[in-house]
Amino acid sequence: MSESSQDNINNPDGSITSVPTRFPYVPATPEPSPQNPVVSKDITVNRSKSTWMRLYVPTAALNGGSSEKLPLVVYYHGGGFATGSVDFYPHHDFCNLMARELNAVFASPSYRLAPVNRLPAAYNC
Template sequence: MSGSSQSSPNPFPPQPVESKDIIVDHSKSTWMRLYVPTTALNGGVASKKLPLVVYFHAGGFTTGSVDCPLFNASCILIALKINVVVASPSYRIAPQNKLPAAYEDGVEAVEWIKNNSEEDEWLKSCADLSNVFLMGIGAGGNVAYNVGLRFAEEVLTPLSIRGLILDYPLFSGEELFPSELGHVDVTDWKFCLPDGADRDHEYSNPMVGAGPDNMEKIKRSGWKVMVIGGRALIDRHRDVAKLLKEKGVDVVERFNGEDAFASVRSIIYSSAP
């Protein structure tokens, strides 16, 4: 995940998705990249306001960045395939900044969107803030989940979160599931979690401690949750989805490796007020 990709506010030749970078907090060096389908900016067929996806990148909490070519390409694809505005915030990484630093930065990014939606021209003209989803892949799925918990049951007018899309979310636990046996845990959690915590901390294991009560907050918020999972973590993904459903959350599962874009688009657009 080396290298970086520049934003493209005025692409030449024209690109299907335009992007620009925004500083969120100078003191923390946190920032955010906005992606908008070109047709929305150009007043074409898609000139109506589009749902907003706040997307958190992967990297095991210790690496990765918004401008990594892989994650930049993913955001372009999401904006294009699902026809949404994407806001991809940076967040501080471990071991220099252990959790909950990443969650705090995610919360601050969402609040920046809320507070600056009338000042930023792209958000004002293109983003439907009444239909917002938090999404992330890998460690970013964990961040999306925990940032979502901070806003569950809160009023964020004019911004309204409608749900979470957790793409292979990075969760763990002290007891290994069958699918995890024989696989190396790519995340060394001792570098990410608060000092003295093990993998059964609620940041890494949403099934323990306050985790089940947190899921009830999601239910009371009326959010939809999509869990996309597989590989070594599929048992953990299934258990998280199962407990969410037991708590009354509207959950969609995608564990068969199928292309999830159509399902994600369906959830997002069916959630419009």
């Protein structure tokens, strides 16, 4: 599926700014509640490159007081290095569900997207 021209802004310097419109954004949910079995928090990775990650932790692990270590799963969202974001609803919902079902901590890092950032920029966080 290709991005339509309305999803990108051509800048005077020849660069392109992507305007993601396909999925709604979802904020992190840092406060535990009965309706929210997983808490999530956004953490800056590299401010100069605008990279960050969202961490998901099951509330059962926070409330149990157990010293048991949880597995860590690193989830890279799809999109072929050209579209998507950690905070898009489908990615957030998937990580939230999996953290709860697997009783694991999920880390979902962002990466710089093409065509705004040419490869290998996505790998250089």
